[in-house]
Amino acid sequence: MKRIAFLLAAVATMAGAFASVSQSGRADEKAAPIFVTQMPPGYRDWKLISVAHEEGNLNSIGAVLGNDVAIKAYQEGKLPFPDGTIIAALHFKYVPSEENNKVFGRSQSFVPGPPTNVQFMIKDSRKYAATGGWGFGHFNKDGTLGDEAFMKTCFPCHAQAKSTDLVFTRYAP
């Protein structure tokens, strides 16, 4: 019995070691990037972190929401974000509101048009060790996953936000 237990422990340890090697990306081989491939359920009902508008090609207005782990970390000013943190960025086409402008009597009001995409950052320092502990995911407006070439651009860009654990969005008071 003791021997079997020992063997099992050994196998488990080896499996752990392999998983760790493949995920951390050994220096002598290219690390396969891992992305978020499934939308976390219920994210539309999460609490608000902040809002944003991007001009230019993006031409978006967005809301950034967080699960309870994310909101707690933000409200307590805790960095780095703990494992289990999920941040969702909901993007919509940036459109003028004709209705509102009519009431205001001038063109000044911009609101969300149709959704354009939803992006996620999931903190799991083991699973996503190769990309700073964060898994990135981009979902198109029809719910399909963004293509890999595009998603490879998430991490190098976010890596520039080192002082805030790769997260650009600050908590709106």
Added chain:
Amino acid sequence: MKRIAFLLAAVATMAGAFASVSQSGRADEKAAPIFVTQMPPGYRDWKLISVAHEEGNLNSIGAVLGNDVAIKAYQEGKLPFPDGTIIAALHFKYVPSEENNKVFGRSQSFVPGPPTNVQFMIKDSRKYAATGGWGFGHFNKDGTLGDEAFMKTCFPCHAQAKSTDLVFTRYAP
């Protein structure tokens, strides 16, 4: 002593009667407008209805949140909104994000600056009968209540959104 107490009670009762008359707004006299005078607790953690940007003098970026009654009504497409609905509009100064622009390599990113005000609409068809069943409230950035002259402008403006029960904001999908 007894006499003084009686007088005080009488004055208090009369004051109450006057307050009640002025608040219910009898048909034969001008209804005094009633406003929301206290911020509903916990509103910052409510769920997201939508986001918006106003140009011009307002120069704001905002998030519109709702209590559970509001969110349920929105998600079920229920109109008019039931009593108990509370909608909160959090407004912030609309500012460029130098941090984000540096990463993007161009000026395109706008985020919330300091808060400017918070506005509420509370549905109570009896209490706020004189203003379409909605109580309106505007709180300045320091938490003080907006002045009455300003708050009198809420209802006539919102009254133009008759088909959506005086609410301008649509639910962002």
